[in-house]
Amino acid sequence: MFPAAALLSFSLVAVVYGQAAGTLTTETHPKLTWQKCAAGGSCTTQSASVVLDSNWRWLHSTSGSTNCYTGNTWDSTLCPDAATCTKNCALDGGDYSGTYGITTSGNALTMKFVTNGPYSTNIGSRVYLMATSDSAYEMFKLKQMEFTFDVDVSNLPCGLNGALYFSQMEADGGKAKYPTNKAGAKYGTGYCDAQCPHDIKFINGEANMVDWKPSDNDKNAGSGKYGTCCNEMDVWEANSMGSAYTPHSCKAQGPTRCSGTDCGDDASGERHSGICDKDGCDFNSYRQGDQTFYGKGMTVDSTKKMTVVTQFLTNDNTTSGTLSEIRRVYVQNGKVIANSKTNIPGMKAYDSITTQFCAEQKVAFGDVDDFAAKGGFGPMSQAMTSGMVLVMSIWDDHAANMLWLDSSYPLDKDSSTPGVARGACPTDSGKPTDVETNSPNASVTYSNIKFGPIGSTYK
Template sequence: MLLCLLGIASSLDAGTNTAENHPQLSWKNGGSSVSGSVTVDANWRWTHIKGETKNCYDGNLWSDKYCPDAATCGQNCVIEGADYQGTYGVSASGNALTLTFVTHGQYSTNVGSRLYLLKDEKTYQIFNLIGKEFTFTVDVSNLPCGLNGALYFVQMDADGGTAKYSDNKAGAKYGTGYCDAQCPTDLKFINGIPNSDGWKPQKNDKNSGNGRYGSCCSEMDVWEANSLATAYTPHVCDKLEQVRCDGRACGQNGGGDRFSSSCDPDGCDFNSWRLGNKTFWGPGLIVDTKQPVQVVTQWVGSGTSVTEIKRKYVQGGKVIDNSFTKLDSLTKQYNSVSDEFCVAQKKAFGDNDSFTKHGGFRQLGATLAKGHVLVLSLWDDHDVNMLWLDSVYPTNSNKPGADRGPCKTSSGVPADVESQAASSSVKYSDIRFGAIDSTYK
């Protein structure tokens, strides 16, 4: 009886104040059109007392009264349905999804968003990328330094965790179950339980904090970009599923060493600027970020094996192959990601090769074969101002690989971009999935 009561006490459920109407988003699987939709992550949702409008989470703090511990918090609180346009600046039309950076709603100001593609009202769309190609069109012309329009895949549970964790009653419909290779501890709910125990507000983010636990899983960053820089990056974890970590085992986010978790936080990135080509991506360059561009990513392999990740761009009626590396420290040129490239790149930059240590492409194939959920997001960086993507980082370094993009090291400060670039946006459209060399034009 006690166990049953504890299960009920800590369960994550949904409120009834706002109906959850998912924005519709169509996409193509092979030659067939698919009617899908998107849902916003549970972390962005209003969390309040059941049957009331009193906040359980306000600003970057859990209520001492309603959430003195996780079990009591779960008993008292629910997450609410979303007003996508009015609260989050999210709009969908046909095959296009637009995310606005800062939205001043009726009750709050929202910054950034993270959404997932749904198969149906209760299930995320699952993609097996091995031997396949994923293509989309993106417009980053309105994304300045310091912002990241990120489209990527993570090994989340298709139902958001409801089958695995009985405490999770909200599920994929309400955007639960997030995980990634950074083992984030800023999630308000993990495994259907509030992450309120040990919660500490972030000093430089009025909306976020960090709890005791984090949520780890493998991550395939197909696209991280603004108008000045871009990269694509696989990350792997030791476990082939979502796993909750505790404290220092979550790595840097949990107060431990950056490489102390069971995941590879750095990944193996292909960033054209960082790899020596400074004329490839940007306004007026070979891939002109003043115009929309079709992005094609191919995972070469079969079964549970991936050997290479290739990239192409299509713009102005032309297919543009990915740039080649231009570094004296690399004995050969590369324009794709593979185990060979990753080892060579890490050696050239003097970086910790945690990607290889956690299994490299062998582990990448194993996790991709399990199927991944598509994430579409827009965010700023309260840790290092996005300098790891678009500027020199570490800022005082002149070692190879530190120069990652053309943005100033003083750029990307969240307070600045949130006030000066509030109307920034990214538009994702025309998602296509199919056999290699079949989805682009």
């Protein structure tokens, strides 16, 4: 992911118990099926569910209904310091459809952008795929495997991102490692990604309220002293106007709390000094020189549902090898569509992400090669060996208006400069105030998830 999504606090009437389970609102995970495939294409349906990220949940006193966090500030009485705040505050179960606009049906998950609930207005959301148990995330070991899903982004305009990706989170959400985390994966705890987000309210089972600064352009978000970093594989970041897939490697393995330079914060000018590659090595067809491949009415038609296939190939074609290539295939209207090819001066005609592709892209675009500096495929390969959590989300961008995905970015460079044009959206599009007002009913639907050996999940 690029900049983190806006997160809301809620003024609901319920009692909850910090990073422990609440008692008034029962946490019931929406059911979602997916398929595990074997070589040859035989697939078995898995009965699973999704869980809402803890950052979206109502947080308030364990002994009453006073909010611990309102708008973008912490309550000074309940939260005079991090340790006391952690002891005093709690998470509750969620009304997935009524509060968050999250619904499931069979193998399909639909996430609505803006939901006007009885007590709050919710913007965006993030969920994780659970294992058969409702207290652990499903862990995907991706090497020499392929991951396939259907997606409908026809209702996602400029400025929105329907993102499906893998994060190197812990299976139990950090519950065993951090005793103050009583809720664990059942309540969506333990998030991390390569942007090392500072807006996560609890990191390592402790309130992230030290040096908390309310956002100056988002009334519902802020940032604390600490960030939470880990390897992140962006399989799909897209709206109806642009799409990309991107590996982001980190020097550290597993969820890592950062502070100072290690976080690589843009505000301090240290983006490339942190432990994670925030830029990543992206394959965006538009940015790679084919402006007719993905979009409305194009080769891959974003006005219609599509199947997205991603293959994680190793150097010796075994699950014990080292990640060496990430390939993409689409299926739409019964037709298999090969990925577009790079058409950029100074680059070969690549159609997948490899070490050579990344190196040539960074030179051609004049970008810092932080992908190589952070170890390239090496750390990501290790993360895929240990297992990664599937994340699905919908969000808008208070940091850069999503221009890095669907428009020309950065704004101080001419759009004709190689690598700047990433999509056809206007450079004045994507402002959260505009998107939230004009497209509240935007949504994304993910469905028909399949996972198995190379060649087993599609025809």
